[in-house]
Amino acid sequence: MARIVALHTHDVRFPTSQTLDGSDAMNPDPDYSAAYLRLVTDAGDGLEGHGFVFTIGRGNDVQVAALRTLEGHLLGRDVDATLADLGGLWRELVHDSQLRWLGPEKGIMHMAIGAAVNALWDLRAKREGKPLWQLLSSLTPEEIVDLVDFRYLTDALTRDEALEILRAAQPGRAEREARLVSEGYPAYTTTPGWLGYDDDKLARLCREAVEDGFRQIKLKVGADLDEDLRRLRIAREVCGPDVGIAVDANQRWDVGDAIAWVERLRPFDLAWIEEPTSPDDILGHAAIAKAVAPIPVATGEHGANRVLFKQLLQAGALSVLQLDATRVAGVNENVAILLLAAKFGVRVCPHAGGVGLCEAVQHLAMFDFVAVSGTTEDRMIEFVDHLHEHFVTPVDVHSGRYFAPKAPGAGTEMHASSLAEYAHG
Amino acid sequence: MARIVALHTHDVRFPTSQTLDGSDAMNPDPDYSAAYLRLVTDAGDGLEGHGFVFTIGRGNDVQVAALRTLEGHLLGRDVDATLADLGGLWRELVHDSQLRWLGPEKGIMHMAIGAAVNALWDLRAKREGKPLWQLLSSLTPEEIVDLVDFRYLTDALTRDEALEILRAAQPGRAEREARLVSEGYPAYTTTPGWLGYDDDKLARLCREAVEDGFRQIKLKVGADLDEDLRRLRIAREVCGPDVGIAVDANQRWDVGDAIAWVERLRPFDLAWIEEPTSPDDILGHAAIAKAVAPIPVATGEHGANRVLFKQLLQAGALSVLQLDATRVAGVNENVAILLLAAKFGVRVCPHAGGVGLCEAVQHLAMFDFVAVSGTTEDRMIEFVDHLHEHFVTPVDVHSGRYFAPKAPGAGTEMHASSLAEYAHG
Known part of the structure; x- marks a missing residue:
């Protein structure tokens, strides 16, 4: 059984402010940056899951520190079981009550969870040999709605309504x-x-x-x-x-x-x-x-x-x-x-x-x-x-x-x- | 002239989950914690400004890391000038475009700014020899509205309307x-x-x-x-x-x-x-x-x-x-x-x-x-x-x-x- 054995992080910053690429009315001098995450397994297939949060410079180190708080949830996990239930993993991370307090569901902590979730999708897509768009498009409507946490959404969209939308799009x-x-x-x-x-x-x-x-x-x-x-x-x-x-x-x-x-x-x-x-x-x-x-x-x-x-x-x-x-x-x-x-x-x-x-x-x-x-x-x-x-x-x-x-x-x-x-x- | 010469941080956690103090429907096991900040000056009066962010455990270290990003704004500042214009200081911190990207104006980065702002108010109140409530209550309506950034508020509350509210409360x-x-x-x-x-x-x-x-x-x-x-x-x-x-x-x-x-x-x-x-x-x-x-x-x-x-x-x-x-x-x-x-x-x-x-x-x-x-x-x-x-x-x-x-x-x-x-x- 393969497990997630390491979570490596990188604080990567490009000096874009020197050329004013990316300058706008609120962001005069961004340094495009990534708080970057690599998930390593012991599967022996050489595949890693990569994800990142895009930031514009200062504070990218704090975003990296937030990635590291997820080690407790991710290290040692069974790779196959985790990738087979990414809806469950999402709920576990987002509803960690202590980490949730830091948002809730917003800002640095929420984006860190996003990077981890995206890294897991990257790993799954590589293991299945497909680009992510094609992998997602190959799921059944039921598998797709299982990815979604409908908490706080049901006054606008229920699971059944989502299924209907997805089923209507199946034919083409x-x-x-x-x-x-x-x-x-x-x-x-x-x-x-x-x-x-x-x-x-x-x-x-x-x-x-x-x-x-x-x-x-x-x-x-x-x-x-x-x-x-x-x-x-x-x-x-x-x-x-x-x-x-x-x-x-x-x-x-x-x-x-x-x-x-x-x-x-x-x-x-x-x-x-x-x-x-x-x-x-x-x-x-x-x-x-x-x-x-x-x-x-x-x-x-x-x-x-x-x-x-x-x-x-x-x-x-x-x-x-x-x-x-x-x-x-x-x-x-x-x-x-x-x-x-x-x-x-x-x-x-x-x-x-x-x-x-x-x-x-x-x-x-x-x-x-x-x-x-x-x-x-x-x-x-x-x-x-x-x-x-x-x-x-x-x-x-x-x-x-x-x-x-x-x-x-x-x-x-x-x-x-x-x-x-x-x-x- | 006195300056801010140090920003000390502390990751403080109380094991409240052991007694279920603080348990509710979303937070079954909080460990009440503080990402804590001390601002030290060279005024020689022994007064420090203290502030903190309340969290409930995991991730308090990330909140502390966010406090540290504010060093660049705070260290070396003239104490008197800073405390005399805390509205200006607030705008400088909240509208730091690179840090703002991490919210904007929400979550870990925004709360870190709150702790620094509160620490400065603590320092000001100590220097003026008053509890904060009394210090704030002694300000003129003009001084109070100068503390407020009306950006994004003017469709509901303008500076003039705020002044009117404060002036109406002056007599008593x-x-x-x-x-x-x-x-x-x-x-x-x-x-x-x-x-x-x-x-x-x-x-x-x-x-x-x-x-x-x-x-x-x-x-x-x-x-x-x-x-x-x-x-x-x-x-x-x-x-x-x-x-x-x-x-x-x-x-x-x-x-x-x-x-x-x-x-x-x-x-x-x-x-x-x-x-x-x-x-x-x-x-x-x-x-x-x-x-x-x-x-x-x-x-x-x-x-x-x-x-x-x-x-x-x-x-x-x-x-x-x-x-x-x-x-x-x-x-x-x-x-x-x-x-x-x-x-x-x-x-x-x-x-x-x-x-x-x-x-x-x-x-x-x-x-x-x-x-x-x-x-x-x-x-x-x-x-x-x-x-x-x-x-x-x-x-x-x-x-x-x-x-x-x-x-x-x-x-x-x-x-x-x-x-x-x-x-x-």
Whole structure:
């Protein structure tokens, strides 16, 4: 019987603040970082489970310390039994009453659980010889709902309703999987839009984005209205009228400011307004959504847990749900959020970028297409062309689309050389 | 010029799980703990600022690691300038963009900032020779609003509205301060109500509570309905019809369960139902509040930040707001929450117990009485008779009331001997 015999952690930081990649109205100087976890077994097959939490620098060491608190739950576990019941494992970790106190179900401790859960999925996918999206898409509806903890969700989504959604999507699975492999999944790019770039760089990157086949780009806004207007004018001119332009305020505004500011940006035909205010402000997002309609409101990358997403959907506070691979408690909680989105008929356009977020989140969007929502209509995965070279299976994005990974695993494994070279402290 | 020259941390854990003190439906075996912080200056006056985060055991080391990330902001600071602008300091810590990513404004990182902010208030109060409640109550309305970050609040409370509330309470300040010193502030006790106690112990502790002058007790519920009914029957019989009995489900239920369960408990004339579901579920609490009316819904001890409290108030989701001294980012954020409660006319009954929470939170309730709401009507501070002996200035609770602390400081200083004796690891 194989057991989990070691949990290794790494504090990895890339000095991205030096080039202002990733600069926005709230995050002027991020150093893209990962609190990284490797689960080692004694199976003798050479396979490890890798997972991480994406952070932007300071405090990454605290995030690593949180990963270490999970040793007591993980070391010595039977690998086969654990991987066969990842729903049970999720409940055990999230409902550890002493650790739960530190959230509950939010912030550093919850994200640490997410990294561990994702590492276990990475291990399972490698052992089954499948990419994660395909592994998830091969599960029965019953197996999928068993992954989900419906606690706090049943006023919006019951287990039976989730089963119904999944069963309704069963018939076309094979055909959609084939389409995904041949055609890929739509992407949009944020590469042109960081606040720290000058106008020439903005225009050049917009041009390249359109030439590369992207049908939507995204600009950071919210620091200075005149700047935003000037940059939107440049982007719209270069992109032409048929390419979508979304804007992202990164939580910069109060509710009233958001409504007034977006009103001024309205002439540029916005694809959506993203993170207009505090990610916790469900009622605030609902008020903004009502005021700026028909411009869609997008949020989710900082959404702490499924209870927040449930309410955003109940309140009609978003029309674009931005799933994040490492903010919530891993694959299982993201499956719950995908089911909630399907129940409410809201499109999911995952957040990515950072380090490894593109590699990780694509699997969830692809699983959603094959086995949950059954559609890519008006949906796309964010793409930022940074730091992919550090991953063993970097994303394959071209012609404005993500092409489905074929390698076994969850996409979360970094090169050992990168872990070593960018080790912090 | 005096500077902050050291930040010392302590991982302190008390083995409370051995006696089932503190056991409830979600927390069967808490080990009451503190991630504890001491700020040392070179002023030569022997005064230190002490603050802590209350946790219930595992992960307290991660909470301590989070305290250490604040060294870069605190070490070397001019003491006088820092203490004269604690609003500015709060903004600097909470809006450190890299640390903020780890929440944002929730969980381990946010609570760590709360401990540092509280330690600075402890230092300021000691230097001014006043207990914190009196120091806060001596500030002008302008000085008080300068402590508050109104970001994300202005759709519910503006700076001008806050000033108006504070100015309206100015006339009676001296008279209320005198009343507070002579009569104290009402308390209720949770000492009888832990789930781990047998019926005899429950009855004995209820009797003692009434004899001690408490006008309200609280029982933990939510694990087993028949048990709850039996325990409520015992408590009501011992306490008689005139003593309030509140019940606390510690987040055990989904929305539908909460409504059905409380319906069964209704005959016992409940003072309030506390934490019926996830602390993040604003819309859920609103639905429960509507269904169980006129039984008041109480929540707040796990409320992550002022944005959550704003929405609970906007949605009519609570009628008893339970302030906690160490869950949000310290005194400044709690001042914001007290102002929000005053704006919405909702009563505040602080959460306490744990270790040091009674000592810390009483200052905020007393400040509220003197300078914000101006009333103690239907208000009371929770009291649990545990672990007070570890504090340099333990609470003075008798005749069912908290008597106002006279010693300088925020009440947050533990004996050095306790820090040493209960040091973990």
